[in-house]
């Protein structure tokens with residue numbers, strides 16, 4: 001069967017109150033049974049009209065984003081099922097109101113002040129195993145609002161493999177295809193099968209296969225066209241077993257004591273990834289302002305070969321689709337910005353990672369933007385490379 005005991009020693013991310021509930025802690029040595037998967041939040045086919053979620057006056061989005069900034073939307077609707085999600089978006093669209101989909105809020109930088117949007121909060125939950133025998137593996141479908149970390153913990157514990165190296169990434173399942181979330185040498189494109197969406201432009205349900213999604217490095221068709229598709233459910237094709245995929249990241253391989261390209265038990269991969277991420281402040285922690293961020297603020301630039309060759313000696317250079325990829329963190333350091341840059345101000349670079357712009361507790365979106373702008377401009381002026389923000393900026397820009 002391939003189901004295995006949960007090896008313990010892994011504590012999922014600490015509780016966060018930012019939209020997506022934190023996963024329940026898993027005790028050391030506990031066995032996570034197959035049936036622990038939460039029931040699906042209801043049939044989606046056809047999306048019967050159960051009406052929109054109840055719309056209420058908006059509350060400041062600072063309470064729903066991991067950067068802890070963001071002003072007050074005109075209205076807010078919390079959708080707990082796919083039907084409510086479609087209903088809330090359709091109602092706002094029919095009224096001509098701009099819609100902002102908010103799930104875990106971990107990849108959003110929202111402007112201060114009043115916003116014209118209806119914030120539709122994606123809070124649908126549930127996971128089901130599809131009764132699919134063809135093509136092999138285990139097909140698992142999760143509702144868009146299901147916490148990603150909970151899905152990774154449960155599938156890994158059940159011996160359904162492929163997500164283990166993506167442990168510790170905050171947020172919801174439905175947002176993972178939006179920027180093809182990735183870390184430690186893999187991304188969701190490796191296991192994604194289909195994404196069920198509400199197509200706002202055509203006013204119909206549409207299932208997009210992995211090949212239709214335009215997935216690339218931290219990008220997709222969904223991210224490029226944020227006002228068109230609402231992700232309702234995501235289906236992954238996972239492998240049954242105990243040994244994870246080949247480890248594609250040197251730091252992770254070293255931690256596991258294997259060579260790059262070798263395999264290790266998936267449960268150990270998950271533990272190692274969580275430990276590495278915690279060390280960098282990349283697992284949400286209500287007590288740790290280094291994690292009050294949107295993760296990496298800038299994407300790693302992909303440069304023309306000539307521009308990559310002109311970088312200072314020692315700059316990382318990797319072959320990538322469309323050119324040569326370098327490291328945004330390396331460029332930020334080379335431009336003179338150190339960990340903690342900005343302290344004691346209200347916004348600073350993380351004291352553990354130069355790529356995370358953090359709120360030390362009292363920052364506004366304007367403070368976060370000012371710091372991000374300073375870093376972007378410094379890298380441009382000193383190294384000639386234009387850094388691009390990774391989170392979605394709402395009602396604001398780096399200018």
Ligand SMILES: Cc1cc2nc3c(=O)[nH]c(=O)nc-3n(C[C@H](O)[C@H](O)[C@H](O)COP(=O)(O)OP(=O)(O)OC[C@H]3O[C@@H](n4cnc5c(N)ncnc54)[C@H](O)[C@@H]3O)c2cc1C
Pocket residue numbers: 020066100101102103104105106107108122144145169170171172173174175176178179180181182183222226229230231232281282283284291293294295296392
């Ligand atoms: C500490 C930390 C570490 C991180 N590490 C990583 C990492 O290693 N790798 C990585 O790739 N990212 C990382 N991130 C970024 C972030 O966690 C991911 O991008 C995550 O998938 C965002 O999920 P969310 O539910 O919080 O999305 P939100 O922030 O709520 O939304 C992000 C975008 O997706 C849209 N969206 C949300 N739900 C839907 C939906 N159902 N349908 C359509 N659009 C939707 C939103 O409108 C918005 O444009 C990190 C963030 C933090 C704070």
